[in-house]
Amino acid sequence: MRSIAAGGRTVPSSNDEDLALCGRAAKGDQAAFAMLVAKHERPLRSFLARMTSADVADDVAQEAFLKAWRFASSYDGRARFSTWLTRIAWRCLIDEARKSRSADVEEAPFHAADGEQGALVADMLSRLTDPERAALILCDGHGWSHAEAAELLRMPLGSLKTVVARAKSKCREMWSSQYADA
Amino acid sequence: MPTHDHDDPFDRFLAEALSPPEGLPDQPFVDRVRQQVRLDEALRARRARIFHRLGIELLSLVALGCALAAIGSSPPVAQFALELPHVALAGLLVIFVTWVPLVASPSSRRADWS
Numbered sequence: 358m359r360s361i362a363a364g365g366r367t368v369p370s371s372n373d374e375d376l377a378l379c380g381r382a383a384k385g386d387q388a389a390f391a392m393l394v395a396k397h398e399r400p401l402r403s404f405l406a407r408m409t410s411a412d413v414a415d416d417v418a419q420e421a422f423l424k425a426w427r428f429a430s431s432y433d434g435r436a437r438f439s440t441w442l443t444r445i446a447w448r449c450l451i452d453e454a455r456k457s458r459s460a461d462v463e464e465a466p467f468h469a470a471d472g473e474q475g476a477l478v479a480d481m482l483s484r485l486t487d488p489e490r491a492a493l494i495l496c497d498g499h500g501w502s503h504a505e506a507a508e509l510l511r512m513p514l515g516s517l518k519t520v521v522a523r524a525k526s527k528c529r530e531m532w533s534s535q536y537a538d539a
Numbered sequence: 540m541p542t543h544d545h546d547d548p549f550d551r552f553l554a555e556a557l558s559p560p561e562g563l564p565d566q567p568f569v570d571r572v573r574q575q576v577r578l579d580e581a582l583r584a585r586r587a588r589i590f591h592r593l594g595i596e597l598l599s600l601v602a603l604g605c606a607l608a609a610i611g612s613s614p615p616v617a618q619f620a621l622e623l624p625h626v627a628l629a630g631l632l633v634i635f636v637t638w639v640p641l642v643a644s645p646s647s648r649r650a651d652w653s
Contacts, residue, residue: 379565385580387573387576387577387580390576391569391572391573393570394564394568394572394573395564395566396564398564398565398568398569398572399560399562399564399565400559402565402568403559403560404559407557415568417586418568419568419571419572419575422575422576423572423575423576423579424580427579428578431607454541458589473555474552478556478557493553493557494552494557497553497554497557498551498554498556498557498558498559499555499559500555500558523551528549528553529549531554532549532552533549
């Protein structure tokens, strides 16, 4: 079920609960904000852990939640809360990468999941560029629309679709060769 | 929304592998964020108190300066200041300027009430 939010964009009506909780958080209700954290921490941390190392992912997720708390009053419900939150986390991740580069720290590899399938997925994702990886995870794993991912990655919709298709094609190739070898 | 062909084994594999894990929230992580939020709020409140006090003290200083100027402009005081040697006048001002913050400091106020 979808409802129309201000600005004419379609946002799932399941977001209403998040909007209400965020409204309460903006008024200083820490319990309401804790409910939002509990609801969204897993998808956010899972996305970040695919983009960087698990430790950095958790630090970035915490920073993103803290910023979301500080700027809760600026969330207007035009996008899903998870999209808004991921946008904040994405900017934190970019800042973190910039800091690591300026401190001349070797870029940490992203978190590899356990098991054969986990290793295959980690290997596939490691061969993609950051925008390809982010776009593929969000669109094919987290159910984001292409428009949402394009906005996050600040690229035109057409380019985003091309990036997703290219990422998928690279992964398919690796997946096929893995199963052909097996 | 992106379209997926879930009959395609690769699409199925990809969707399963990339979807966020399901289950109960990670309570220690939630608690850590709550703790950070509490700390952030405490810091914000402290900052606000400091700025508030700073504002009041600035205002007091301005008021004090105006009062001094008003007193100094009255004829008997102006006459007295003219007759007083410069060193003595400067000494009086220094004593006054040091005494005011001492009297206004929170530790001195606490001492008065103890």
